Amino acid sequence: MxxxxxxxxxxxxxxxxxxxxxxxxxxxxxxxxxxxxxxxxxxxxxxxxxxxxxxxxxxxxxxxxxxxxxxxxxxxRGGIPCHKVRALAEEKLHLVEQSLKELEALRRHMCETLRLWDQRLAEAGRGRRAELLESLTEIPGKRKAAASSFKKGFRK
Amino acid sequence: MxxxxxxxxxxxxxxxxxxxxxxxxxxxxxxxxxxxxxxxxxxxxxxxxxxxxxxxxxxxxxxxxxxxxxxxxxxxRGGIPCHKVRALAEEKLHLVEQSLKELEALRRHMCETLRLWDQRLAEAGRGRRAELLESLTEIPGKRKAAASSFKKGFRK
DNA sequence: ATCGACCCTGGAATGGGTTCCAGGGTCAAG
DNA sequence: CTTGACCCTGGAACCCATTCCAGGGTCGAT
Missing domain, CATH: 1.10.1660.10 (Multidrug-efflux Transporter Regulator; Chain: A; Domain 2)
Structure with missing residues (x-):
């Protein structure tokens, strides 16, 4: 054996x-x-x-x-953690769903940003500064969490 | 002033x-x-x-x-990084989209898992071990990346 | 004089799964 | 007896934005 x-x-x-x-x-x-x-x-x-x-x-x-x-x-120790396990998993599912929402919002924000940037680049022409990053502060995109809940709270 | x-x-x-x-x-x-x-x-x-x-x-x-x-x-230094900035942002958008796919797959996997677990729990009855975590290895869910690309490569 | 609110510094801590490292054994095949 | 493949240990490194810390100044107001 x-x-x-x-x-x-x-x-x-x-x-x-x-x-x-x-x-x-x-x-x-x-x-x-x-x-x-x-x-x-x-x-x-x-x-x-x-x-x-x-x-x-x-x-x-x-x-x-x-x-x-x-x-x-x-x-x-002879315990039966199944209930706890299920509860934890459900909690994690909620976190994933929350993260999905945030990440989807971030995706939309980024798409919109790229669209605006291309506009700006076209207007600025070659060899001109378009100040792309600065324009971020003008976009309504909530610069809040941005999928941070996923990175932070996924595990604990 | x-x-x-x-x-x-x-x-x-x-x-x-x-x-x-x-x-x-x-x-x-x-x-x-x-x-x-x-x-x-x-x-x-x-x-x-x-x-x-x-x-x-x-x-x-x-x-x-x-x-x-x-x-x-x-x-x-007098440079014009707009092109680089745009390229970087697009790259990041792709990463976000990749992460969204993975996260969505993870969500589905977790929903399916919870469904199966509830089934097992009902079958096992009270005071019985349902071996929930072990059953994970039987679920076809690709235990591959699982949104890891987001956590790892979001920034670089 | 003293209290509180503000400012300075550089380095360490955070989180957390995973990898990497140095320095050191074990063992079978050639 | 040497080579190479395998194993051991504990601690550090990784990632990286952000926070925390100790020990120490500055300043206006009471």
Whole structure:
């Protein structure tokens, strides 16, 4: 049975990640600490591959490693974090939708900006300054958040 | 005429930013170094307010401070960076559009995920583990980039 | 004289997943 | 015995706009 244990490089290749990342996941607590061979090498049980994939998928939809760590820890204590997990995911969905709105607004603003700039460039002619950036302050575009909520609050 | 000069706090209030940010902008080179009063206080010409607003607007649509610094420097050397500015903005628009696509895909993936989870939760019943996160690896959702291009490459 | 409001400096912190690094072992094949 | 592939460690670097900090001046008003 012991032959089925994986060394870090093997697991990394299977999961499509770097060995650095495996160690990082272990540090954070989203991947259980592997047992060690006599020489100190990590030996992972095969199901670690699934765990790594789970972590990656979860991160991809917005879970932070810290959240995942808490969730797995709750499970290990016999808890049932499903309710919490669902709630978190829904929260993240709302953030994504909020970001989509902001990003769409930004896209419109940028399109409008380019349109105005081309106008200005045509009017200014060659070798003339068009002061494009300055004209930004004249465009009604709300220079507020601009998709910042996505970059800031996507994870927490 | 000298009465029209602004101290950092005044300019900051006018532009709606912190004095820390003004100093930062000066360091980076997007805000010309202010002259100094005999006591060492910065004294800004009134047009600095416009400059600060320009920087903020530019940052809001994706320009990095480093890019802006280059652009303003080019101008100061008598250059005409309008062409470059337009090209940069268009590039940023493409990034935003790319991000929108990814984010929209992520939204769909998350909606689908929640739907499946609710199904699983109903099947599992109360007090049962539903292994929600694990089920992520079974969903066809491309766990690829997931709007990463926005977070990574928005500025450069 | 003292209080509060303002200003100065440069460097560090923030966030957070991921990568990179130096300095050092293990082991099998050639 | 050497080469090369693999593994170990903990801490730093990355990105980058913005904020925070400590330690220290300046100034007008009470």
């Amino acid at each position: 012991e032959q089925r244990l994986l060394r870090s490089g093997q697991l990394a290749k299977m999961a499509g990640v770097s060995t650095d990342l495996l160690r990082h996941y272990e540090r954070i607590g989203v991947l259980p600490a592997a047992i060690r061979a006599p020489n100190g090498y990590r030996l992972y049980p095969p199901q670690s591959a699934k765990r790594v994939c789970t972590v990656r998928s979860s991160v991809a939809i917005g879970f932070s490693l810290a959240e995942l760590s808490r969730i797995f820890a709750m499970r290990d | 000298e009465q029209r000069l602004l101290r950092s706090g005044q300019l900051a209030k006018m532009a709606g930013v912190s004095t820390d940010l003004l100093r930062h902008y000066e360091r980076i080179g997007v805000l010309p170094a202010a002259i100094r009063a005999p006591n060492g206080y910065r004294l800004y010409p009134p047009q600095s307010a416009k400059r600060v607003c320009t920087v903020r607007s530019s940052v809001a649509i994706g320009f990095s401070l480093a890019e802006l610094s280059r652009i303003f420097a080019m101008r100061d």
